[in-house]
Amino acid sequence: MPNVNDIHASAAGRLLIGGDLPVQRMGFGAMRLPSRTWDGPPHDPVNARAVLRRAVELGVDHIDTAAFYFYKDLAANDFIREALHPYPEDLVIATKVGPDRDRDHNWLTPADPAKLKADVHRNLRRLGRDRLDLVYLRFHADEGPGNGRFEALAELREEGLIRHLGVSNATPEQLAEAQSVAPVTAVQNKFSPVDRGADAVAMVELCARQGIAFVPFYPLGGTGAPHIEGLRRVAERHGATAAQVGLAWSLSVSPAVLAIPGTSSLDHLEENIAAAALRLDAADLAELSGT
Structure with missing residues (x-):
């Protein structure tokens, strides 16, 4: 693994979202910045901003x-604006709409079209942007984009407030129903070494065939480094962590995969970005797949 002076996200290569929006394949997820879990405890705002700048x-x-990444008065979108605005010209910020929480942290019913539009404007205000680079409609269970939900986001895209649209979960x-309304350039679904069932793999392959970015959430299973024996053995061979x-x-x-590992730790951030340079060979991949 490289030393800290050689760590850079570019080691993972680049991908074009929608054919015109270049990003490094190693990104960052902001969910853990306000708090360790949805219910706390809170993280240090000074440290959160330092992680973003680093x-x-x-x-x-x-x-x-996402606007629903918050704990009490601590919000990921506020940290992003405070740490990085005015933003670098090449910085891509993606957000999700659909779910929401009240100030007591209770999950609310999925947003209707009017609420989705209001949530997009809320993201624009809190982030201090005139246009959002990528907005995902996040689904719950077997709900669809119907009832004007994806159409509402497509209208904002036509108005120039959104550059690209995606779907999540x-x-x-x-995905096909959303594509019948407007182009979908990214899918954000659960996928990791501990969540790689046939349906998940099929979605990755579908995205690759269609030129859609696939962005795994919970890339380490949602609980930190997963305790898989194969991961440990491969990590030992490479002098890396699981x-x-x-x-x-x-x-x-x-x-087609874009990684967005999240953390509130500077050390873990550097550890995650260093993984961009880690190359696994056929024997590593076979061991990780259990074959």
Whole structure:
């Protein structure tokens, strides 16, 4: 693994979202910045802003966030604006709409078209942007884009407030329904060394065939480095950590994959970005797949 002076997100290569929006394949997820879990405890705002600035220093140009990433008065979108505005010209900020929480942290019913539009404007205000680079409609269970939900986002795209549209937590059927309304350039679904069932793999392959970016959420299973024996053995061979091997594995699955590991720790941030340079060989991949 490289030393800290050689760590850079560009080691993972680049991908074009929608054919015209270049990003490094190693990005950053902002969910963990306000708090460790949805219910706390809170993280230090000064440290959160330092993590964001360091991520950009290390070449990250793709940050994934959402207005519902907050804990009490601490919000990921506020940290992003405070740490990075005025933004670098090449910085891509992606956000999600659909779910929402009240100030008591109770999850609310999925947003209707009017609420989705209001949430996009809320993201624009809190981030201090005139246009959002990428907005995902996040689904719950088997709900579809119907009832004007994806159409509402497509209207904002036509108005110039959104550059690209994506879907999250989506099935192939939901993706196809959204595509009947407007182009979909990214899919954000659960996928990791511990969540790689046939349906998940099929979605990665579908995205690759269609030129759609696939952005795994919970790239390490959602609980830190997963305790998989194969990960440990491969990590030992490379002088890496299990978390780094897990991230390198996700990037090796398909050139369509964009990684967005999140953390509130500067040390873990550098560890994650260093995984961009980790190359797994055929024997590593076979061991990780259990074959």
